[in-house]
Amino acid sequence: MTSHSTLTLRPDPDGIARAARLLAQGQAVALPTETVYGLAADARNGEAVARIYEAKGRPAFNPLIVHLADAEAAARIGVFDEDALRLARAFWPGPLTLVVPLRDDAGIAGIVTAGLDSVGLRVPAHPVAHALLRAFDGSLAAPSANRSGRISPTTAAHVLDPDGGLSGRIAAVVDGGACPVGVESTIVGWREGEPLLLRPGGVPAEAIEAVLGRPLGRGADLAAPDAPGQLSSHYAPAASVRLDAAEAQPGETLIGFGPVAGDLSLSASGDLTEAAARLFDTLRAADRLGRPIAVAPVPRHGLGLAINDRLARAAAPR
Numbered sequence: 001m002t003s004h005s006t007l008t009l010r011p012d013p014d015g016i017a018r019a020a021r022l023l024a025q026g027q028a029v030a031l032p033t034e035t036v037y038g039l040a041a042d043a044r045n046g047e048a049v050a051r052i053y054e055a056k057g058r059p060a061f062n063p064l065i066v067h068l069a070d071a072e073a074a075a076r077i078g079v080f081d082e083d084a085l086r087l088a089r090a091f092w093p094g095p096l097t098l099v100v101p102l103r104d105d106a107g108i109a110g111i112v113t114a115g116l117d118s119v120g121l122r123v124p125a126h127p128v129a130h131a132l133l134r135a136f137d138g139s140l141a142a143p144s145a146n147r148s149g150r151i152s153p154t155t156a157a158h159v160l161d162p163d164g165g166l167s168g169r170i171a172a173v174v175d176g177g178a179c180p181v182g183v184e185s186t187i188v189g190w191r192e193g194e195p196l197l198l199r200p201g202g203v204p205a206e207a208i209e210a211v212l213g214r215p216l217g218r219g220a221d222l223a224a225p226d227a228p229g230q231l232s233s234h235y236a237p238a239a240s241v242r243l244d245a246a247e248a249q250p251g252e253t254l255i256g257f258g259p260v261a262g263d264l265s266l267s268a269s270g271d272l273t274e275a276a277a278r279l280f281d282t283l284r285a286a287d288r289l290g291r292p293i294a295v296a297p298v299p300r301h302g303l304g305l306a307i308n309d310r311l312a313r314a315a316a317p318r
């Protein structure tokens with residue numbers, strides 16, 4: 001990996017134009033989305049996308065989400081049936097990724113889909129991501145802008161964290177402040193016409209089921225291809241993580257929620273939206289204290305499903 005210094009760009013027209021130019025030259029650039037910071041590269045350029053895998057140290061079999069400026073651009077890459085159209089209309093732009101069949105003439109580099117004949121598509125709602133997609137005028141493959149297996153970044157400072165971040169490994173980061181949603185997009189796919197929740201995320205599963213008019217089946221996230229009941233270690237702090245803790249054991253840092261106060265809290269008022277937005281930042285802050293981490297119970301409805309999914313991965317055996 002070459003070690004150049006990473007530019008921090010402002011989210012103004014000049015910074016966005018510079019980021020678009022770097023992307024057109026095949027560089028990897030981190031950008032804010034409403035969920036987490038993404039590490040973007042031109043989805044049509046296999047070498048550019050390879051820089052993402054290299055910078056993240058990511059296993060090459062993991063497919064990436066393709067980000068587009070609007071649903072029309074998405075329809076040039078994937079095939080949308082009635083269900084997919086309905087979800088795109090209801091939730092785009094926004095924190096929803098749809099895994100749909102890849103069009104033959106999509107022009108996406110094979111490394112993006114890891115050779116699958118399906119593709120994950122998302123139209124982000126963040127104004128900076130949107131402006132950059134417009135300026136670049138193409139499709140951007142972008143996983144979260146963290147080293148593989150580490151905590152996802154929700155600020156530019158997380159992306160550049162000298163301890164395990166991407167500083168010196170990528171061309172630039174566009175600093176758009178803190179990500180408002182704070183957990184990754186919800187991923188929906190289909191198997192034999194049945195809609196599946198592949199990953200809980202920023203759009204609550206209940207909202208998706210309401211639009212589809214039927215329940216979502218549970219599908220395995222390709223990021224966690226383990227035996228049933230097992231979750232792969234992911235979003236892992238350096239310290240051990242214990243879940244559903246009503247109180248701290250001696251020597252632990254307790255992350256609270258609602259009535260469980262803790263040393264730090266995801267949301268003192270028990271608000272799941274606030275807890276999602278603060279989740280990764282709070283895990284980092286707890287990790288910096290250098291003690292084992294315990295986390296209070298968080299309800300499993302709405303955004304709580306995504307929060308519990310990420311916490312379970314953070315706590316999974318390494």
Ligand code: TXA
Nearest residue numbers: 035037038063064099118119120143144184185222223
């Ligand atoms: O919110 C987000 O989704 C963020 C921001 C940057 O947009 N991105 C993100 O990407 O979380 P990433 O790479 O960390 O997660 C991508 C996941 C893969 O692990 C896989 O589970 C799923 O998306 N995925 C992508 N393409 C797929 C496909 N063709 N079939 C099944 N799953 C797919």
Ligand code: MG
Nearest residue numbers: 143144145152
């Ligand atoms: Mg990720």
